Amino acid sequence: xxxxxxxxxLLFITVTVLVILAPFILNPFPEGTAMAQMFNAGYxxxxxxxxxxxxxxxxxxxxxxxxxxLSFGHAAFLGIGSYSAVWMFKLLSYNVVPAIIxxxxxxxxxxxxxxxxxxxxxxxxxxxxxxxxxxxxFNLAYSVLxxxxxxINLTNGETGLQVYxxxxxxxxxxxAPELPHLFGLVMRDSLELEIGSWAFxxxxxxxxxxxIMLATFYLSxxxxxxxxxxxxxxxxxxxxxxxxxxxxxxPYTLCAFVVSGMYAGLAGGLLSSMDxxxxxxxxxxxxxxxxxxxxxxxGAGTLIGPILGSGFIEYFKNILSKINDNLLHQWLSxxxxxxxxxxxxxxxxxxxxxxxxxxxxxxxxVVIFLPGGLVELGKRTGGLxxxxxxxxxxxxxxxxxxxxxxxx
Amino acid sequence: xxxxxxxxxNKRFGGLRALADxxxxxxxxxxHAIIGPNGAGKSTLxxxxxxxxxxxxxxxxxxxxxxxxxxxxxxxxxxISRVFQTPEIFADLTVRENVMIPCFAKRDGTxxxxxxxxxDAEAEINEMAEKILVxxxxxxxxxxxxxxxxxxxxxxxxxxxxxxxxxxxxxxxxPTAGMARADTNRTIDLLKEIHxxxxxxxxxxxxxxxxxFSLAERITVLAQGSPLVEDTPDNIKGHPKxxxxxxxxAH
Ligand SMILES: Nc1ncnc2c1ncn2[C@@H]1O[C@H](COP(=O)(O)OP(=O)(O)O)[C@@H](O)[C@H]1O
Ligand SMILES: [Mg+2]
Numbered sequence: 001x002x003x004x005x006x007x008x009x010l011l012f013i014t015v016t017v018l019v020i021l022a023p024f025i026l027n028p029f030p031e032g033t034a035m036a037q038m039f040n041a042g043y044x045x046x047x048x049x050x051x052x053x054x055x056x057x058x059x060x061x062x063x064x065x066x067x068x069x070l071s072f073g074h075a076a077f078l079g080i081g082s083y084s085a086v087w088m089f090k091l092l093s094y095n096v097v098p099a100i101i102x103x104x105x106x107x108x109x110x111x112x113x114x115x116x117x118x119x120x121x122x123x124x125x126x127x128x129x130x131x132x133x134x135x136x137x138f139n140l141a142y143s144v145l146x147x148x149x150x151x152i153n154l155t156n157g158e159t160g161l162q163v164y165x166x167x168x169x170x171x172x173x174x175x176a177p178e179l180p181h182l183f184g185l186v187m188r189d190s191l192e193l194e195i196g197s198w199a200f201x202x203x204x205x206x207x208x209x210x211x212i213m214l215a216t217f218y219l220s221x222x223x224x225x226x227x228x229x230x231x232x233x234x235x236x237x238x239x240x241x242x243x244x245x246x247x248x249x250x251p252y253t254l255c256a257f258v259v260s261g262m263y264a265g266l267a268g269g270l271l272s273s274m275d276x277x278x279x280x281x282x283x284x285x286x287x288x289x290x291x292x293x294x295x296x297x298x299g300a301g302t303l304i305g306p307i308l309g310s311g312f313i314e315y316f317k318n319i320l321s322k323i324n325d326n327l328l329h330q331w332l333s334x335x336x337x338x339x340x341x342x343x344x345x346x347x348x349x350x351x352x353x354x355x356x357x358x359x360x361x362x363x364x365x366v367v368i369f370l371p372g373g374l375v376e377l378g379k380r381t382g383g384l385x386x387x388x389x390x391x392x393x394x395x396x397x398x399x400x401x402x403x404x405x406x407x408x
Numbered sequence: 409x410x411x412x413x414x415x416x417x418n419k420r421f422g423g424l425r426a427l428a429d430x431x432x433x434x435x436x437x438x439x440h441a442i443i444g445p446n447g448a449g450k451s452t453l454x455x456x457x458x459x460x461x462x463x464x465x466x467x468x469x470x471x472x473x474x475x476x477x478x479x480x481x482x483x484x485x486x487x488i489s490r491v492f493q494t495p496e497i498f499a500d501l502t503v504r505e506n507v508m509i510p511c512f513a514k515r516d517g518t519x520x521x522x523x524x525x526x527x528d529a530e531a532e533i534n535e536m537a538e539k540i541l542v543x544x545x546x547x548x549x550x551x552x553x554x555x556x557x558x559x560x561x562x563x564x565x566x567x568x569x570x571x572x573x574x575x576x577x578x579x580x581x582x583p584t585a586g587m588a589r590a591d592t593n594r595t596i597d598l599l600k601e602i603h604x605x606x607x608x609x610x611x612x613x614x615x616x617x618x619x620x621f622s623l624a625e626r627i628t629v630l631a632q633g634s635p636l637v638e639d640t641p642d643n644i645k646g647h648p649k650x651x652x653x654x655x656x657x658a659h
Contacts (some may be wrong), residue, residue, distance in 0.1 A: 222523070222524050223524075225527060225528070226524060226526060226527060227516075227527055229523070230508065237500040237501055238498050240496060244458060244480050244484055244489075244490055244496070245510045246481050246484035246517075246573070247481055248518040248519045251521075252519065255521055
């Protein structure tokens with residue numbers, strides 16, 4: 001079916017349906033209620049982030065999940081993609097197609113260079129090299145290449161790169177939109193649906209990103225099931241055996257690195273296509289760290305893990321940063337005053353701007369107790385249900401699976 | 409003129425002379441055993457043949473071509489496959505995948521980007537993998553995780569991974585170490601069958617005399633990094649120098 005085996009096809013179709021229905025699924029509470037303000041996530045920029053970071057982590061997982069090479073510098077490619085896209089807006093027009101293409105090409109070239117250098121080492125040394133090279137890119141973007149006085153100004157430094165009315169925009173048509181668009185379909189345009197007291201927003205940009213995410217997800221499934229994917233998993237399992245089997249591991253890992261760098265560049269290009277701005281902070285090492293956390297939290301090396309991990313983090317980041325002291329006081333008002341104040345004082349550090357702390361703790365717990373991430377959580381609860389069902393059926397016929405049969 | 413010619417090879421580890429002036433010729437299509445006490449330098453010698461180590465001096469020629477300075481994957485592509493002292497397999501992959509990888513290496517060379525084609529659709533490779541697993545009698549474990557196999561099975565899997573490439577020279581480093589007698593005998597039979605039916609030159613390092621004398625056509629005795637004698641099994645058995653250096657102290 002659609003070039004995938006049954007299990008993969010089912011997974012792909014499920015994800016497709018979820019992407020299409022996300023604007024409805026993510027807005028379960030009627031508009032205007034307190035619950036809606038806190039937990040509804042069906043508004044355009046957040047949904048765009050869900051799918052764009054999904055693309056980023058799906059690509060990262062092709063490198064980290066399959067080969068085990070942990071890159072700590074993937075945000076560099078995200079940033080490079082963002083800058084490239086904005087340059088297309090400045091030079092050509094607001095059409096997103098050339099922007100996205102240039103984002104992929106330039107990040108591909110950058111990842112070829114960085115990968116070529118960093119892949120001379122393995123393990124922790126590889127990670128440190130990627131970190132160092134990405135920080136170099138950050139510094140180039142932040143100061144060296146962003147200095148208007150010195151003539152070279154590719155990034156516009158701390159202000160960030162944006163489109164000005166004085167920019168050439170050589171291909172700009174007469175009546176072309178003044179915002180990123182796909183052949184006239186403006187990314188910011190939305191269809192507002194009101195059904196009873198519920199409101200749903202169907203946003204053009206979200207659906208473009210969603211379709212692209214599905215395409216990249218499909219490609220990643222094909223890579224996982226291909227001879228190339230098999231070699232990448234072999235690299236992770238036993239690189240020494242692979243070379244004594246007559247295979248040159250370096251081009252395989254380099255290809256994986258470049259593919260995942262291009263995924264990151266595509267994600268960056270899409271970020272700029274949704275909002276035509278690019279800043280160096282996107283390339284900061286903390287951004288790279290967040291990609292790693294998303295991949296591990298979701299379940300590295302699995303197909304669906306990256307989507308779960310990025311969705312989970314973006315969602316809770318959004319909720320946690322909305323909570324403030326007033327809200328906490330409101331929630332805890334049933335407690336005696338002294339206790340209430342004390343508790344609010346403690347929780348204060350974990351919400352609002354302190355959401356990093358909460359995610360950090362969560363990440364620690366996952367690494368310690370659930371090394372397989374959310375996917376493993378799903379499998380374990382699934383297994384629990386199976387056991388309950390077996391017990392309920394009261395049948396002595398245990399399903400006679402060989403204990404360590406290969407998963408997938 | 410042998411398929412493998414080792415001449416004047418020396419290898420030092422700091423002050424230790426692990427290989428001292430080693431000369432060795434392995435004739436084409438022979439089954440050649442290298443024996444010697446622990447620490448004699450047997451594994452070091454194999455490491456010099458497959459590109460894991462580079463000798464300090466000397467030459468190693470395979471089929472008239474030098475292997476020195478070649479990377480392990482290039483040496484493998486020349487036709488040398490190696491089984492390690494502790495099994496080196498892809499523990500996270502299935503048994504089938506483990507044998508498919510050398511099939512791909514044989515067919516596609518050191519690198520080929522095939523990212524869209526499906527592994528399942530590679531009929532020819534799947535067939536080769538299934539056939540070799542039947543040959544080593546592991547077809548019932550084809551979908552098992554390689555890491556979950558018994559030590560004997562891991563070893564047989566590793567041998568299958570080497571055999572499926574149809575190498576011209578198969579190097580085995582103590583293939584029966586740590587095996588139960590039954591497993592050892594099965595491995596001996598497998599090696600005999602390989603040698604008889606497949607036109608593969610086999611060089612084997614072995615500690616177990618029972619294995620050596622039931623298999624080898626020629627034996628080289630290595631002691632303290634240099635070859636002591638080389639002869640047929642019968643002559644080796646009675647050789648006084650060998651008794652002194654090796655058999656005497658081992659038994
Ligand atoms: N990589 C190495 N570094 C230092 N010394 C080594 C290394 N490999 C082997 N040796 C030493 O070289 C000698 C020969 O080792 P080895 O070839 O493994 O012996 P054998 O396989 O015959 O038992 C031993 O004394 C061993 O300690
Ligand atoms: Mg040894």
